[in-house]
Amino acid sequence: xxxxxxxxxxxxxxxxxxxxxxxxxxxxxxxxxxxxxxxxxxxxxxxxxxxxxxxxxxxxxxxxxxxxxxxxxxxxxxxxxxxxxxxxxxxxxxxxxxxxxxxxxxxxxxxxxxxxxxxxxxxxxxxxxxxxxxxxxxxxxxxxxxxxxxxxxxxxxxxxxxxxxxxxxxxxxxxxxxxxxxxxxxxxxxxxxxxxxxxxxxxxxxxxxxxxxxxxxxxxxxxxxxxxxxxx
Numbered sequence: 001x002x003x004x005x006x007x008x009x010x011x012x013x014x015x016x017x018x019x020x021x022x023x024x025x026x027x028x029x030x031x032x033x034x035x036x037x038x039x040x041x042x043x044x045x046x047x048x049x050x051x052x053x054x055x056x057x058x059x060x061x062x063x064x065x066x067x068x069x070x071x072x073x074x075x076x077x078x079x080x081x082x083x084x085x086x087x088x089x090x091x092x093x094x095x096x097x098x099x100x101x102x103x104x105x106x107x108x109x110x111x112x113x114x115x116x117x118x119x120x121x122x123x124x125x126x127x128x129x130x131x132x133x134x135x136x137x138x139x140x141x142x143x144x145x146x147x148x149x150x151x152x153x154x155x156x157x158x159x160x161x162x163x164x165x166x167x168x169x170x171x172x173x174x175x176x177x178x179x180x181x182x183x184x185x186x187x188x189x190x191x192x193x194x195x196x197x198x199x200x201x202x203x204x205x206x207x208x209x210x211x212x213x214x215x216x217x218x219x220x221x222x223x224x225x226x227x228x229x230x231x232x
Contacts, residue, residue, distance in 0.1 A: 032081055033093040040074040041100045047073060052108055057116035057165030060109075067105050074101060116165025123162050124175045127155045132183055142187045152180055 047070035052063055078097055083090040131151055135141040142148045159176070160168065 030089060033083065033089060036078045036081060036083070037093045037097050037100075040078040040097055041104075043077050044070045044074040044101050045104055048104060048108055053111070056112050057119055057163075057167065058112055059164050060112075060166055063109065063112055067108075071101055113166050116163070116167030117170060118167070119165070120159075120163045120167040120171035121175055124159060124171050124179070127158055128176075128179045131155050131158075132179070136183055136186055139190065142190075144191070145184055145187050148183060148187050152183075 048066065051066045051070070052058065058066075074097065078094070079085070085091070085094070131154060132148075135151070156172075156176070159172070163171075
């Protein structure tokens with residue numbers, strides 16, 4: 001700040017005038033506030049790059065903790081020169097600093113959400129293929145939906161272990177729920193088909209038995225009739 005003040009004094013003297021202490025001091029303060037604000041924003045960005053951007057996706061509470069720590073460091077740097085928080089110009093630059101930090105934080109949150117959703121969708125589909133679909137494609141692998149839901153519980157457990165971030169809940173309620181509903185319908189439809197096939201088999205068996213009995217009886221009657229003819 002003293003450097004800015006000295007520069008203002010020299011400029012006034014070189015221009016052939018007398019330096020106005022109040023205006024020079026105001027200018028120096030404004031320059032320092034601008035510089036401190038700029039450096040604080042740079043510090044916040046650097047901390048978020050180091051602690052967050054290279055670790056995406058993250059759980060929201062983890063990202064929030066990184067943000068708060070980075071913001072605290074930025075504010076400490078901003079107030080380092082000894083500005084008073086109740087000063088009007090200081091409040092203006094503090095508001096600008098908060099706005100810039102919020103803007104950067106929102107950007108990182110958006111990236112985190114995108115990374116999280118992409119990760120969750122990929123892993124959800126992978127787990128579905130490996131643990132559910134491969135068995136659905138083999139007839140008779142699931143005797144009922146109880147066995148199916150036991151596998152889905154295992155999928156849910158692995159999914160939460162391998163994923164993180166805000167995309168978890170969204171993908172659970174969209175991709176996984178959709179796949180779960182489809183698989184339950186497939187098992188139920190297959191069970192109905194098996195039951196109908198069993199009923200059809202029993203019906204055909206009864207018809208066959210009846211036919212055999214009928215033709216056996218008819219043959220016996222023919223034979224008996226032929227014997228009677230011979231006796232005549």
